[in-house]
Amino acid sequence: MKHIKDFRILGFLVIALINMIQTTTQAKIEPQEEESKDVKSCLFECMACRELWGAIYDGHACASGCFLTQGASIDQDCRLGANMPKRYAEIKSTDQCKKQCELCSMKFTSHKYDRNKCLDTCSLTNGKSRDASCSKYLTLYKVLGASNKV
Incomplete structure (x- = not known):
C-alpha cells in the first residue's frame, strides 16, 4: 500500500510539473520595441x-x-x-483677483479680513471667485459692528 501512495504522489507531482511548464510556455511575453x-x-x-x-x-x-x-x-x-488665449486670460484673471484681495486687506485693516483665504481661492478658481465687494472673507461679528464678543 505504501508503494501505491508513493506512486500517486509522484504522479501528482509529474502532472503538476507538466501543467506548470505548459502554462509558462504559453504565456510568453513578447519584448516591446524600444x-x-x-x-x-x-x-x-x-x-x-x-x-x-x-x-x-x-x-x-x-x-x-x-x-x-x-x-x-x-x-x-x-x-x-x-489654448493660448485661454491660458493668458486665466493668468490675467488670477492676478487681478489677487490684487483685489490685497486691496480688501488694506481697506479693512481694523476688521478681520482673511487675505490668505482670499488669495488661495483666487488660485484655485483661476480668478473666477473675485471678492469685488470685500465682504466675502470678513469676520461676521466685525462686519455687523458688534462690540461685545459672543
Whole structure:
C-alpha cells in the first residue's frame, strides 16, 4: 500500500510539473520595441507641458503626435496642445483677483479680513471667485459692528 501512495504522489507531482511548464510556455511575453531617443524626448516635453499648464494642455494629443511623427513634433514651447488665449486670460484673471484681495486687506485693516483665504481661492478658481465687494472673507461679528464678543 505504501508503494501505491508513493506512486500517486509522484504522479501528482509529474502532472503538476507538466501543467506548470505548459502554462509558462504559453504565456510568453513578447519584448516591446524600444522607442527612439527623439520619441522619448518628445514625450518628456509633453509631460513637462502638462505639469506646467495642467488641464489646459492636451497631453494626450501631444503624445499621439510624438508617436505619429517619430518625435518630430516636439513641443518645446508648450504651444501645440494648449489654448493660448485661454491660458493668458486665466493668468490675467488670477492676478487681478489677487490684487483685489490685497486691496480688501488694506481697506479693512481694523476688521478681520482673511487675505490668505482670499488669495488661495483666487488660485484655485483661476480668478473666477473675485471678492469685488470685500465682504466675502470678513469676520461676521466685525462686519455687523458688534462690540461685545459672543
